[in-house]
Amino acid sequence: MHNFTIVSDLPQRIWASGMHRIVKLEGWTSPLVESVTHTTFGENGSTLMQPDGCWDFVMMKTAAGVMVLRTGLTTTAVTHEFAAGDEILAIAFKPSSYMALMPGEQMRDEGVVLPGIGPDRFWLGTDVLEIPTLETVDRFVDKLSRNGLVEDNRVVASVVSGHPMAMSERTMQRHFLKTTGLTYKAFTQIERAQKAAALLRQGRPAADVAFALGYADQPHLIRSLKAIMGQTPRQLAAP
Helix, strand or coil: CCECCEECCEEEEEEEECCEEEEEECCCCCCCEEEEEEEECCCCEEEEECCCCCEEEEEEEECCEEEEEEECCCCCCEEEEECCCCEEEEEEECCCEECCCCCHHHHCCCEEEECEECCCEEEECCEEEECCCCCCHHHHHHHHHHCCCCEECHHHHHHHCCCCCCCCHHHHHHHHHHHHCCCHHHHHHHHHHHHHHHHHHCCCCHHHHHHHCCCCCHHHHHHHHHHHCCCCHHHHHCC
16 A cells, blocks of 8 residues: 655655565656665565665664665675664665766675764765755755765766767766776666566566567576576566
């Protein structure tokens, strides 16, 4: 069951997944942010964090306190262990969002814990920032932008949108690797795996998905999904 409220002028979509409560902010118009999701875990367990073509600021709240993590784009799935009561606020930045302090080419498949200052602030380079909450995330993103900590790489944005600016192949690849940490080919492989996973979850047969998305055959689809998403088509299609 979904319902909507307003926080920070953005609508929320709230739903339950098993014993967990998930809130997703909707209506972002920022060129920097793809999505904002807050999860409260209702029981001990683990979850598979799959590549989504974005990099993140992640605020992890546990019984030990709050930790701020900066992650790069990932190329394989990562298992995250959690306890009942843990919370995660994930701000997913678009692949075209560039942070000179921690560029994509240095952050691929990496996660860096940022040093905290007391219970509610942390260091980002020489800047001291307030740890964002679901209610203040828009101000946090605005400050990152105003302080020049995160910028939109319009070259990469044009490529991802499917309407690339006029440039040489070498220039495009240089911008893409520096900003995302991936070659354009690797990025499109992740995009295709995401699309395949979405179709399988909708109930489409694996053979149809392989054909629709240009995989050589069904075994090729299976190998790609296991390598990138950490699951087979059958596992992805399971309710």
